Amino acid sequence: xxxxxxxxxxxxxxxxxxxxxxxxxxxxxxxxxxxxxxxxxxxxxxxxxxxxxxxxxxxxxxxxxxxxxxxxxxxxxxxxxxxxxxxxxxxxxxxxxxxxxxxxxxxxxxxxxxxxxxxxxxxxxxxxxxxxxxxxxxxxxxxxxxxxxxxxxxxxxxxxxxxxxxxxxxxxxxxxxxxxxxxxxxxxxxxxxxxxxxxxxxxxxxxxxxxxxxxxxxxxxxxxxxxxxxx
Amino acid sequence: xxxxxxxxxxxxxxxxxxxxxxxxxxxxxxxxxxxxxxxxxxxxxxxxxxxxxxxxxxxxxxxxxxxxxxxxxxxxxxxxxxxxxxxxxxxxxxxxxxxxxxxxxxxxxxxxxxxxxxxxxxxxxxxxxxxxxxxxxxxxxxxxxxxxxxxxxxxxxxxxxxxxxxxxxxxxxxxxxxxxxxxxxxxxxxxxxxxxxxxxxxxxxxxxxxxxxxxxxxxxxxxxxxxxxxx
DNA sequence: CGGTATGTTGAGAACATTCAAGCCCCGTGG
DNA sequence: CCACGGGGCTTGAATGTTCTCAACATACCG
Numbered sequence: 155x156x157x158x159x160x161x162x163x164x165x166x167x168x169x170x171x172x173x174x175x176x177x178x179x180x181x182x183x184x185x186x187x188x189x190x191x192x193x194x195x196x197x198x199x200x201x202x203x204x205x206x207x208x209x210x211x212x213x214x215x216x217x218x219x220x221x222x223x224x225x226x227x228x229x230x231x232x233x234x235x236x237x238x239x240x241x242x243x244x245x246x247x248x249x250x251x252x253x254x255x256x257x258x259x260x261x262x263x264x265x266x267x268x269x270x271x272x273x274x275x276x277x278x279x280x281x282x283x284x285x286x287x288x289x290x291x292x293x294x295x296x297x298x299x300x301x302x303x304x305x306x307x308x309x310x311x312x313x314x315x316x317x318x319x320x321x322x323x324x325x326x327x328x329x330x331x332x333x334x335x336x337x338x339x340x341x342x343x344x345x346x347x348x349x350x351x352x353x354x355x356x357x358x359x360x361x362x363x364x365x366x367x368x369x370x371x372x373x374x375x376x377x378x379x380x381x382x383x384x385x
Numbered sequence: 386x387x388x389x390x391x392x393x394x395x396x397x398x399x400x401x402x403x404x405x406x407x408x409x410x411x412x413x414x415x416x417x418x419x420x421x422x423x424x425x426x427x428x429x430x431x432x433x434x435x436x437x438x439x440x441x442x443x444x445x446x447x448x449x450x451x452x453x454x455x456x457x458x459x460x461x462x463x464x465x466x467x468x469x470x471x472x473x474x475x476x477x478x479x480x481x482x483x484x485x486x487x488x489x490x491x492x493x494x495x496x497x498x499x500x501x502x503x504x505x506x507x508x509x510x511x512x513x514x515x516x517x518x519x520x521x522x523x524x525x526x527x528x529x530x531x532x533x534x535x536x537x538x539x540x541x542x543x544x545x546x547x548x549x550x551x552x553x554x555x556x557x558x559x560x561x562x563x564x565x566x567x568x569x570x571x572x573x574x575x576x577x578x579x580x581x582x583x584x585x586x587x588x589x590x591x592x593x594x595x596x597x598x599x600x601x602x603x604x605x606x607x608x609x610x611x612x613x614x615x616x
Numbered sequence: 617c618g619g620t621a622t623g624t625t626g627a628g629a630a631c632a633t634t635c636a637a638g639c640c641c642c643g644t645g646g
Numbered sequence: 647c648c649a650c651g652g653g654g655c656t657t658g659a660a661t662g663t664t665c666t667c668a669a670c671a672t673a674c675c676g
Contacts, residue, residue, distance in 0.1 A: 228542065237536075298532060313664070353624075360625090
């Protein structure tokens with residue numbers, strides 16, 4: 155099923171991305187080299203399944219390029235995204251402490267490149283090396299905070315509010331009156347990330363038109379940032 | 386506002402609870418003693434606010450008895466629970482890596498006793514002591530998994546399904562045809578935990594009557610566990 | 617230029633929320 | 647022990663939001 159393109163060795167470009175990743179950026183040079191020794195790179199095509207819920211978990215991943223969708227199914231077969239991982243994000247890091255099966259499905263939303271680490275090896279390194287343990291704590295903390303934010307947003311905000319919130323996040327803290335954003339992925343993926351059906355995202359965008367939001371393809375113009383904050 | 390009842394020293398009962406907590410249970414005796422030296426105990430009355438979103442974060446907590454509600458407000462003042470912490474759960478552990486302000490509000494849902502640690506001291510210990518770092522990783526992993534489950538459940542399940550899921554969780558993996566549960570807290574707290582308005586929980590319970598669920602006060606009878614799994 | 621995937625729009629249904637009213641349980645005090 | 651009061655819980659009705667399904671439009675890619 156998966157048209158996997160594995161290369162045991164990192165190329166220079168992937169290596170440069172990987173070492174700037176939050177997970178590896180703060181390691182000492184000794185442990186960084188140890189990590190680079192055990193990493194392998196794997197590529198997936200759009201819609202390839204990386205792993206499925208319940209499968210034996212052997213690896214944890216760090217996204218180098220592209221986006222990966224983590225999702226679960228209910229028994230009717232309906233899918234719900236739990237998280238969307240982009241460059242720099244780690245996948246399945248919660249299994250570093252314990253757990254021998256994946257807790258959700260992972261699918262490439264587009265062609266992706268991933269750094270792959272054997273869970274067992276990273277576990278052992280985290281036990282021995284302070285800086286690896288610290289990197290794991292950092293990953294887990296960051297991810298936990300964003301997941302708790304996700305719960306809060308799901309429970310507090312309507313669809314247009316979630317979209318406005320996402321757009322303001324993307325703008326960053328620039329104090330501009332207007333802004334322009336290019337979505338890094340398809341709208342259907344954004345919908346899943348925000349816990350919405352694609353139709354609901356579409357409707358949210360059109361309801362934001364009155365707040366000065368113009369959508370054309372992946373490019374989104376925001377004429378009045380402060381108006382968007384009032385939503 | 387808070388009728389806080391602080392005792393710098395742990396009493397024997399609290400100490401026994403604390404050392405069995407997931408956070409402390411696996412520490413070596415040396416580090417365990419260090420942790421017990423820096424801990425203080427604080428008590429709160431029902432509805433007391435432990436801290437508010439945005440406040441400077443000085444402590445992280447471990448619940449010894451009672452339940453604590455973590456929640457956020459939207460700008461209309463509506464509250465949404467992010468998490469309900471019971472005995473053994475840690476609060477604000479995601480700030481151990483970084484972050485100097487609390488990310489949500491915390492309120493005692495009933496009279497509670499908490500073990501309190503200075504974030505800065507635990508940070509320092511996690512940097513030096515392997516077993517503290519490991520305990521932090523364990524806490525974060527467990528919490529992250531349950532929060533991701535929460536996102537998935539919110540997005541996949543209807544109110545009756547969430548309640549059924551909670552009840553089956555409480556039953557444990559006992560293979561009984563029937564079971565009886567006593568809720569450890571008020572129904573309104575359960576509603577918040579499941580991301581529902583209290584009325585929605587009530588309606589969910591009545592819709593589960595046809596599946597053999599009988600509610601009387603805090604006591605819930607389940608006549609057919611397997612039927613509940615079909616919901 | 618055509619075809620497929622992606623996105624939009626409409627209508628209807630399902631689900632949850634809100635507000636309001638009433639009930640029940642439980643603890644207090646007589 | 648009982649009466650009372652109050653908070654928590656339940657129920658009803660109306661509202662709002664999102665989902666689903668279907669049809670249509672648009673964009674993208676060969």
